[in-house]
Amino acid sequence: MKSMANAILNLKERNIMQIRTAKIRLLILTGIGIFLTGCSISDWYNGYYAERSAIKEGQKNRDNYYDSESPQMQELRKHNDKYCSDLASKPENRVARDGYPNGVVNQAMFIRCMENRGTPTYESYASMQKKKHDEERRAKGKRVM
Template identity: 35%
Template sequence: MQNRSINSLVIILISSLLLSACSMSDWWNGHYATRAALTDAYNEQVAYYAAESPEQRELRRHNQQICNAKYKDADAAYDNCMRRLGTPEWPG
């Protein structure tokens, strides 16, 4: 009876060490720091667009249609078009 409990404790200990080793490697490789930075940037972007007035949102929609028609696959040209029309994109 005691051998079974010792064996099960050893199995639990080994499995917990293996699981913590995986999370430690993620931490060491910067996974959690990268995820936190991406979350912060996303929250800042959401706050940037949420702070716009309804008129500004409507102007942005209108300008997006204009700039999408002119500069379909040119990212820098699209950004310049939006900035020129008065609705700059999120700088992040």
């Protein structure tokens, strides 16, 4: 009988220990769950991180584009930038926008001026490359959206 009573006490102690570890695990998992719902990993990764890395990549590509130009081209770009900026910011060329009584600089005119003078901006260069790529795909018979 004594051995049976000892066996029952041992089982109860084991059950109590198992319940304690289960409670601790449940508490830890609940804490992690509450933390993750507050700042979701997927929201952070898909939103903040992805946007930040895309911005960094775009800036790196832009810097590479401008740094790869010859010194003569860079000098011409400075001259054209000044001329086109002055042209696009003249009062008669400004674009009317709500909240800006004097209008804003005509960005489209600036970009066209830079292209016409032989120094396209990185943005217009990337756009031209995309158009060229789309035309090549169309010529191969592929569907382009």
